[in-house]
Amino acid sequence: MPFNYLPLTDPQRREMLGAIGAGSMEDLLITIPRELRAGKLDVPSGRSEWEVQQHLAGLAARNRPLSQQRSFLGAGVSLRYRPAAVDHVASRSEFFTAYTPYQPEISQGTLQAIFEFQTLVCELTGMDVSNASMYDGSTATGEAALMCVRATRRRKVLVSGTLHPEYAQVVRTYAWGPGIEIVTVPQRDGGIDLAALDALLTGDVAGLIVQVPSAFGGLEPVDEVATRVKAAGALLAVVADPISLGLLEAPGRYGADICVGDGQALGNAMSFGGPHVGFMACKEPLLRQLPGRICGQTADSRGNTCYTLTLQTREQHIRREKAASNICTNQALNALFATLYLGLVGKEGLREVANVSLQRAHFLAERISQVPGFAPAFGIAFFNEFVVKTERPAEEIVRALEARGIVAGFPLSRWFPDLAHHLLVSVTEANSPDDLDAYVEALRSNHLAKVAV
Amino acid sequence: METLIFDKSISGRRGVTLPAAGVPERPIESLVPAALVRKEPPGLPEQSELEVVRHYTRLSQLNHSIDTGFYPLGSCTMKYNPKVNEQAARLDGFANLHPYQSPDQSQGALQLMYELQQWLAAITGMERVSLQPAAGAHGELTGILMIKAYHESRGQNRRKVLVPDSAHGTNPATAALAGFDVVTVKSDERGLVSVENLREHLDDQVAALMLTNPNTLGLFEEEILSIQQLVHDCGGLLYYDGANLNAILGTVRPGDMGFDVVHINLHKTFSTPHGGGGPGAGPVAVGPALVPFLPVPAIEVDEQGRYFLDADRPRSIGRVKAFFGNFGMFVRAYAFILAHGAEGLVQVSRDAVLGANYLKARLQDAFDVPYGQPCMHEFVLSGSRQKARGVSTLAMAKRLIDFGIHPPTMYFPLVVPEAMMIEPTETEGKETLDRFVAAMRQIASEVESDPDLVNGAPHSAPIGRVDEVTAARRPILRWQPPR
Numbered sequence: 001m002p003f004n005y006l007p008l009t010d011p012q013r014r015e016m017l018g019a020i021g022a023g024s025m026e027d028l029l030i031t032i033p034r035e036l037r038a039g040k041l042d043v044p045s046g047r048s049e050w051e052v053q054q055h056l057a058g059l060a061a062r063n064r065p066l067s068q069q070r071s072f073l074g075a076g077v078s079l080r081y082r083p084a085a086v087d088h089v090a091s092r093s094e095f096f097t098a099y100t101p102y103q104p105e106i107s108q109g110t111l112q113a114i115f116e117f118q119t120l121v122c123e124l125t126g127m128d129v130s131n132a133s134m135y136d137g138s139t140a141t142g143e144a145a146l147m148c149v150r151a152t153r154r155r156k157v158l159v160s161g162t163l164h165p166e167y168a169q170v171v172r173t174y175a176w177g178p179g180i181e182i183v184t185v186p187q188r189d190g191g192i193d194l195a196a197l198d199a200l201l202t203g204d205v206a207g208l209i210v211q212v213p214s215a216f217g218g219l220e221p222v223d224e225v226a227t228r229v230k231a232a233g234a235l236l237a238v239v240a241d242p243i244s245l246g247l248l249e250a251p252g253r254y255g256a257d258i259c260v261g262d263g264q265a266l267g268n269a270m271s272f273g274g275p276h277v278g279f280m281a282c283k284e285p286l287l288r289q290l291p292g293r294i295c296g297q298t299a300d301s302r303g304n305t306c307y308t309l310t311l312q313t314r315e316q317h318i319r320r321e322k323a324a325s326n327i328c329t330n331q332a333l334n335a336l337f338a339t340l341y342l343g344l345v346g347k348e349g350l351r352e353v354a355n356v357s358l359q360r361a362h363f364l365a366e367r368i369s370q371v372p373g374f375a376p377a378f379g380i381a382f383f384n385e386f387v388v389k390t391e392r393p394a395e396e397i398v399r400a401l402e403a404r405g406i407v408a409g410f411p412l413s414r415w416f417p418d419l420a421h422h423l424l425v426s427v428t429e430a431n432s433p434d435d436l437d438a439y440v441e442a443l444r445s446n447h448l449a450k451v452a453v
Numbered sequence: 454m455e456t457l458i459f460d461k462s463i464s465g466r467r468g469v470t471l472p473a474a475g476v477p478e479r480p481i482e483s484l485v486p487a488a489l490v491r492k493e494p495p496g497l498p499e500q501s502e503l504e505v506v507r508h509y510t511r512l513s514q515l516n517h518s519i520d521t522g523f524y525p526l527g528s529c530t531m532k533y534n535p536k537v538n539e540q541a542a543r544l545d546g547f548a549n550l551h552p553y554q555s556p557d558q559s560q561g562a563l564q565l566m567y568e569l570q571q572w573l574a575a576i577t578g579m580e581r582v583s584l585q586p587a588a589g590a591h592g593e594l595t596g597i598l599m600i601k602a603y604h605e606s607r608g609q610n611r612r613k614v615l616v617p618d619s620a621h622g623t624n625p626a627t628a629a630l631a632g633f634d635v636v637t638v639k640s641d642e643r644g645l646v647s648v649e650n651l652r653e654h655l656d657d658q659v660a661a662l663m664l665t666n667p668n669t670l671g672l673f674e675e676e677i678l679s680i681q682q683l684v685h686d687c688g689g690l691l692y693y694d695g696a697n698l699n700a701i702l703g704t705v706r707p708g709d710m711g712f713d714v715v716h717i718n719l720h721k722t723f724s725t726p727h728g729g730g731g732p733g734a735g736p737v738a739v740g741p742a743l744v745p746f747l748p749v750p751a752i753e754v755d756e757q758g759r760y761f762l763d764a765d766r767p768r769s770i771g772r773v774k775a776f777f778g779n780f781g782m783f784v785r786a787y788a789f790i791l792a793h794g795a796e797g798l799v800q801v802s803r804d805a806v807l808g809a810n811y812l813k814a815r816l817q818d819a820f821d822v823p824y825g826q827p828c829m830h831e832f833v834l835s836g837s838r839q840k841a842r843g844v845s846t847l848a849m850a851k852r853l854i855d856f857g858i859h860p861p862t863m864y865f866p867l868v869v870p871e872a873m874m875i876e877p878t879e880t881e882g883k884e885t886l887d888r889f890v891a892a893m894r895q896i897a898s899e900v901e902s903d904p905d906l907v908n909g910a911p912h913s914a915p916i917g918r919v920d921e922v923t924a925a926r927r928p929i930l931r932w933q934p935p936r
Binding site: 003004005006007008012013015016017019020021022025027028029030031032033035036037038040041042043044045046047049052053055056057058059060061062063064065066067068071073075076077079081083085087088089090091092093094095096097098099100101102103104105106107108109110112113114115116118119120122123124128129130132133135136137138139146164166167169170172173176177178179212219221222223245246247248249250253254262269270271272273274275277287293294295296297298299300301302304305306308310311312313315316317318319320321322323325326327328329330331332333334336339340342343344345346347348349350351352353355356358359360362363381383398399402407410414429432433436 | 454455457458459466467468469471472473474475476477478479481484485486488489490491492494495496497498499500502505506508509510512513514515516517518519520521524526529531532533534535537539540541542543544545546547548549550551552553554555557558559560561562564565572575576578587588589590591593594597598601621622623625626627628629630631632633635672673675677678701702703704705706709710720724726727728729730731732733734748770771772773774775776777778779780781782784787788790791792793794795796797798799800801803804806807808810811813814815826827829850851854859860862865879880881882883911914915916917918919920921923924925928929930931932
């Protein structure tokens with residue numbers, strides 16, 4: 001059977017073998033020991049393009065995407081509006097079929113886009129320098145922990161108990177190899193416990209990782225946290241939601257030394273959890289400890305302004321075992337999605353996206369608290385996600401509302417078994433006022449139905 | 454050149470309209486603590502949709518890409534990225550699926566991941582697969598941490614990871630990131646791991662040997678069976694860097710060579726687009742010894758054929774990434790494997806090997822070929838002869854740009870002076886290979902007749918030779934608003 005991605009014809013193959021001076025393909029494989037040769041691979045037979053397309057459409061149809069439901073599910077990934085031009089432009093072959101811009105003379109498109117991405121990240125976070133991207137928010141957080149250790153030469157990192165648990169797990173995995181100690185600062189009323197933080201901030205602490213808004217949606221007391229971390233001579237790494245930074249203070253302005261986060265919300269598809277994009281930025285004194293690719297401005301031989309990868313002596317292909325990280329391939333295309341998104345929504349648009357999310361979330365939170373059987377779980381201020389205390393187990397409520405085409409949120413019991421009556425609810429600009437009404441109505445009738453039984 | 458988007462910004466413009474809140478609004482100060490109310494908005498550009506589209510479309514035109522020209526960048530496997538894969542990844546049922554939806558609502562995605570794991574296990578000859586790592590280097594970290602967990606589970610704290618001098622930089626960087634001491638193993642005169650030198654480093658402190666096979670010189674490690682025996686005999690494990698897996702699909706499997714863990718670059722061998730530097734995907738496949746240590750969650754299927762996630766794996770190294778990995782890449786890789794099938798995958802590797810050997814044969818009189826044996830999917834030339842005439846590999850690489858061809862990987866591996874690492878991939882026709890041969894031969898003759906022409910290259914790129922030294926000495930890493 002012919003394969004459409006393989007252009008060589010049999011006569012051409014023979015001609016090429018002739019040019020090589022080989023009698024057959026086998027002559028080219030003589031360096032592979034006979035006894036190692038594989039039998040037929042246990043994978044299906046090849047299919048035509050139409051069959052491939054049909055098969056994948058069939059698998060996709062076995063999923064029920066959020067686009068077909070009213071969704072209040074967030075917890076690190078959110079359904080937000082993706083302007084049409086984002087995917088359209090980022091899908092240009094010249095972007096997505098190029099690789100890392102090792103040859104700046106023929107990669108200025110990618111390089112300038114990275115330079116713009118770095119600028120956007122600095123503008124959002126209030127940091128001095130940004131890298132070209134990380135795999136995602138969780139791995140950027142892991143790298144932030146390692147960066148604190150390199151920069152301070154201390155071996156312990158504190159992690160807020162309100163950090164996204166999957167991020168915290170990644171931090172632990174990253175820290176385990178080099179033997180860095182990770183200590184969790186407990187949460188109290190949905191926020192970081194400041195008294196516990198005081199007790200844990202000893203002289204051997206390299207840094208604290210805190211998320212704003214937190215995994216519970218809470219707006220942490222950043223001033224109090226920053227003052228304490230500074231006093232202990234440690235670094236403050238903030239995990240931020242980039243959309244929220246349209247309204248919330250830039251972490252660089254309240255004392256963060258490192259700011260990381262996930263850029264899925266910036267024009268990237270949810271895509272069942274990836275590919276998204278991590279961002280990572282820091283204050284200037286930490287620049288040499290920043291992992292990953294960095295793009296810089298320079299000039300060409302004709303004096304034109306242009307861009308190139310730079311400061312590569314931090315990186316694995318130059319420094320090998322002495323590199324700041326092993327990262328090589330990152331998430332450049334997803335960073336381009338974010339760049340396009342921010343370019344399109346612009347200064348005013350980002351504020352609006354943040355504000356619509358904030359206002360609708362607070363409106364919904366209040367409405368839900370009026371439904372019997374539901375109450376705010378924590379007193380802490382929040383942005384666009386909040387935790388509802390539920391009379392019945394949250395998991396049951398999610399299951400019941402799924403049947404009505406509503407994804408009610410994230411039951412926190414999946415992260416914390418002792419929070420079985422806690423539901424994390426997320427609201428974005430992609431939840432219309434009509435969605436909010438339907439949600440409240442469903443909670444109300446579902447509750448009543450249960451009571452009647 | 455294109456002005457930065459920030460310098461094109463006109464206050465008051467916007468590129469997309471957004472919905473109004475539609476609910477009673479409250480002052481931000483009443484909802485957000487004072488310390489967190491933003492005083493100054495981020496300086497995002499303000500532009501119309503057309504201007505944004507035009508800006509980035511024009512930028513795209515400054516790039517070389519697979520879809521615009523030959524891209525024989527060694528070790529990166531710049532093969533064609535099929536368009537049906539792009540279509541599939543954008544299907545509503547995949548693109549708009551949230552990782553925390555219930556398994557009832559995501560059976561299609563879980564099935565795809567489960568089957569992809571099975572296929573990758575079959576292709577690599579391994580027992581189990583985790584799709585979680587986001588890229589090759591991330592897969593390496595996952596694999597090396599599993600090796601660490603394995604030794605610890607046996608009460609051993611082995612300190613050393615052995616890495617050949619021809620290895621990718623990610624190998625030693627990964628071992629160091631995982632807390633190991635890196636020990637370099639020398640190559641011999643045939644470009645292969647020196648078994649003699651390897652023996653000298655083998656002791657009860659060796660946790661693993663990391664190996665790429667075929668190696669970065671494009672050569673198959675012929676003594677792999679004795680190498681694996683030696684390492685295993687001293688209690689160490691073997692790590693397979695799958696960067697060069699494209700050479701051996703259906704020909705030989707890492708599991709059969711004795712490797713204990715493999716990472717697979719879906720963005721190389723399995724055609725997912727490189728995206729200007731990512732996203733990649735770096736699944737790891739393991740042999741029986743390492744199964745208990747795989748990252749969580751695992752994807753399982755029950756007797757009713759229902760797929761589910763299993764996070765209850767007490768000996769797991771934990772999580773290496775939030776959620777399940779770069780799922781969008783899994784869709785594309787799945788489509789690639791399905792399109793080729795078992796027979797097609799074999800042909801992929803055969804054609805990749807044939808193309809590389811063809812180029813080598815047609816260039817061997819014009820350039821130095823450091824190693825004579827047949828190569829696999831890539832090969833390395835040395836520009837030493839041309840360097841002696843005053844023209845470096847860098848200059849020749851830049852000259853290739855004038856022919857519309859992306860330069861090969863240069864100055865790597867480090868064991869070959871003035872190295873040019875060339876990987877054509879199976880998706881290039883003979884006409885393209887012949888054009889490359891003609892360009893390379895012309896450049897070789899220009900080195901003799903007109904070295905200045907080569908040294909001044911590129912002549913036809915959007916910009917001239919870039920000053921990378923100044924970029925590093927005086928770093929300008931972001932746009933600054935005019936004062």
